[in-house]
Amino acid sequence: MEIKSAEYVISNVDVRKCPEGRLPEYAFIGRSNVGKSSLINMLTNRKGLAMTSSTPGKTLLINHFLINKNWYLVDLPGYGYAKRGQKGQQQISRIINDYILLREQMTCLFVLIDSRHAPMEIDLKFITWLGENGIPFAIVFTKADKSGGSALKSNINAYLKKLQEEWEELPPYFITSSETRKGREELLDYISNINQELNKSLL
Numbered sequence: 001m002e003i004k005s006a007e008y009v010i011s012n013v014d015v016r017k018c019p020e021g022r023l024p025e026y027a028f029i030g031r032s033n034v035g036k037s038s039l040i041n042m043l044t045n046r047k048g049l050a051m052t053s054s055t056p057g058k059t060l061l062i063n064h065f066l067i068n069k070n071w072y073l074v075d076l077p078g079y080g081y082a083k084r085g086q087k088g089q090q091q092i093s094r095i096i097n098d099y100i101l102l103r104e105q106m107t108c109l110f111v112l113i114d115s116r117h118a119p120m121e122i123d124l125k126f127i128t129w130l131g132e133n134g135i136p137f138a139i140v141f142t143k144a145d146k147s148g149g150s151a152l153k154s155n156i157n158a159y160l161k162k163l164q165e166e167w168e169e170l171p172p173y174f175i176t177s178s179e180t181r182k183g184r185e186e187l188l189d190y191i192s193n194i195n196q197e198l199n200k201s202l203l
Helices: 036-044 086-102 121-132 149-163 184-202
Strands: 006-012 025-030 062-067 071-075 106-114 137-142 173-175
Touching: 025 036, 025 086, 025 137, 036 062, 036 071, 036 137, 036 184, 086 106, 106 121, 106 184, 121 137, 121 149, 137 149, 149 173, 173 184
Parallel strands: 025 071, 025 106, 106 137, 137 173
Antiparallel strands: 006 062, 062 071
16 A cells, blocks of 8 residues: 555544544554554654653553555554552543544454564554454554564563464464664554555445
């Protein structure tokens, strides 16, 4: 897929105020500081489309970006940022849960996982929750350039092995790097293929 246009549309904390219409939405979520904004900028070829920061927990809103005039990329708040405080965490959880559970246009949720780390309980619990609620999702391993080839492979295999303890069939997954642009084509082709299937179903 070639991205010809990417434009910011709206940010809000209320799922009821998300854009009207039936365009499919592909949402990106992950723990704070997982590299979400950098990945979004890399995918869209727009350096400043999503704000990047070395400070975790900066994304506090549901951010909609219109891509090629025919689908939305949605940047969701990160989960699990302890320094936000209990009240702040509860507010973010409500925003995330409302969007994921109530937004009919959400076509696929991309769960970002830092490929440098061993499986983390917070990610595994979130993925289990998605499965329990029948949410369509795929996993995106980020920062693939930060580890050596063997360490990267070992970490990803550890995650997949852990998931296999609960999942009969593994979700789709992608290995990406915002620095080297690894995985960009595969991820965008995945979105493109889903969009094509959706268009066929409307005929």
